[in-house]
Amino acid sequence: MLNDLKAQPKDKILMLMEMFKEDPREVKVDLGVGVYKTPEGVTPIMRAIKTAEKQLWEVETTKSYTGLAGDPGFTGGMRDLVLGDAVPADRVAAAATPGGTGAVRQAFDLARMANPDVTVWVSQPTWPNHTSILKHMGVPMREYRYFDDATCAVDFDGMMSDLQDVAKGDVVLLHGCCHNPTGANLTLPEFQRVAELLNDKGALPMVDIAYQGFGDGLDADAAGVRHIVSNCPEALVAASCSKNFGIYRERAGVLMAVQEDASKTPVAQGTLNHINRQNFSFPPDHGARLVSMILADDALRADWMAELEDMRTGMLTLREQLAEELRRLTGSDRFGFIAQHRGMFSRLGATTAQVDEMREKHGIYMVGDSRINVAGLNKDTVPLLARAMVDVGV
Numbered sequence: 001m002l003n004d005l006k007a008q009p010k011d012k013i014l015m016l017m018e019m020f021k022e023d024p025r026e027v028k029v030d031l032g033v034g035v036y037k038t039p040e041g042v043t044p045i046m047r048a049i050k051t052a053e054k055q056l057w058e059v060e061t062t063k064s065y066t067g068l069a070g071d072p073g074f075t076g077g078m079r080d081l082v083l084g085d086a087v088p089a090d091r092v093a094a095a096a097t098p099g100g101t102g103a104v105r106q107a108f109d110l111a112r113m114a115n116p117d118v119t120v121w122v123s124q125p126t127w128p129n130h131t132s133i134l135k136h137m138g139v140p141m142r143e144y145r146y147f148d149d150a151t152c153a154v155d156f157d158g159m160m161s162d163l164q165d166v167a168k169g170d171v172v173l174l175h176g177c178c179h180n181p182t183g184a185n186l187t188l189p190e191f192q193r194v195a196e197l198l199n200d201k202g203a204l205p206m207v208d209i210a211y212q213g214f215g216d217g218l219d220a221d222a223a224g225v226r227h228i229v230s231n232c233p234e235a236l237v238a239a240s241c242s243k244n245f246g247i248y249r250e251r252a253g254v255l256m257a258v259q260e261d262a263s264k265t266p267v268a269q270g271t272l273n274h275i276n277r278q279n280f281s282f283p284p285d286h287g288a289r290l291v292s293m294i295l296a297d298d299a300l301r302a303d304w305m306a307e308l309e310d311m312r313t314g315m316l317t318l319r320e321q322l323a324e325e326l327r328r329l330t331g332s333d334r335f336g337f338i339a340q341h342r343g344m345f346s347r348l349g350a351t352t353a354q355v356d357e358m359r360e361k362h363g364i365y366m367v368g369d370s371r372i373n374v375a376g377l378n379k380d381t382v383p384l385l386a387r388a389m390v391d392v393g394v
């Protein structure tokens with residue numbers, strides 16, 4: 001029977017990681033997978049995580065199971081970090097999940113339980129794993145226009161016009177900040193207009209927020225999702241700790257279901273617990289516990305925020321350096337959008353052939369749609385990328 005298995009399409013981002021590893025050239029630049037790196041190319045363990053790990057080693061007395069929804073200190077801490085006081089806590093059901101991807105998967109499951117005929121709307125483009133998971137689950141999907149290839153900015157008119165077709169009971173997936181793969185983000189007034197439209201349509205907003213703190217700051221990056229939860233009766237929010245706590249392999253994430261009425265929260269909570277039980281039982285705890293320790297301790301939290309802020313401003317500086325270098329080389333402002341984009345990614349607007357040429361000729365690796373991980377650059381590789389872009393005619 002297992003002989004009947006068919007080869008599955010490989011994930012483009014993960015495939016690129018392999019190709020990069022196998023490239024024997026000395027000068028090569030990895031701008032593929034979305035992992036933060038220092039200028040030396042290291043993905044560091046954040047200071048506060050190290051400290052919390054030491055403390056945890058001293059005080060942890062058991063590795064027995066947590067609850068199905070994970071540690072309440074974690075889910076409560078994450079609720080406050082992401083949603084602030086935008087919605088009363090008793091309207092929010094929350095469960096820990098294996099990373100942000102786990103939260104996304106659980107959200108789709110929950111949506112399908114609530115509405116077996118659900119269609120999920122995704123931005124065109126979106127993180128490839130969004131569409132891949134939906135296809136795997138057999139959940140119908142539709143796309144809304146999002147990115148204007150000519151300006152490399154959000155095509156908000158196109159988005160609003162496509163969302164006119166959203167039906168009652170559909171889910172509309174939005175990126176909370178730092179849009180992956182484009183780096184082009186909705187403004188707060190645009191989030192407000194989307195919220196109004198979804199309320200008119202009776203659709204459920206789902207916000208995936210995987211890069212809070214990487215764009216304009218922890219609170220600024222959460223402004224859109226906070227507006228959604230305070231202005232839409234219901235919402236799903238999938239949040240990740242992989243990037244902003246740098247604990248990628250620990251798999252810490254949370255799914256929150258915001259209910260219209262607090263009396264309905266226990267049923268939503270029970271459903272989240274149930275879905276966890278069916279899919280993997282108890283969520284991983286180690287990373288989640290470190291996050292809850294950091295969020296609950298003033299000194300650890302301040303240190304974490306300071307380091308995150310350094311990471312964020314470092315990425316902004318790289319954006320400015322790249323835009324400036326391209327201005328110098330091309331004598332035009334047409335790459336100014338790179339400094340306007342926010343987060344870890346920018347879509348450069350190169351064709352697949354140009355992306356291939358940059359990889360083959362210059363050893364620069366980016367995703368086929370010309371998404372770069374800005375954090376993969378440093379002051380020495382910025383000029384290499386800029387020259388390669390000009391050389392291949394981007």
Ligand code: LMR
Nearest residue numbers: 013032033034035127180
């Ligand atoms: C990315 O988009 O590169 C990251 O979210 C990593 C991943 O799992 O794809």
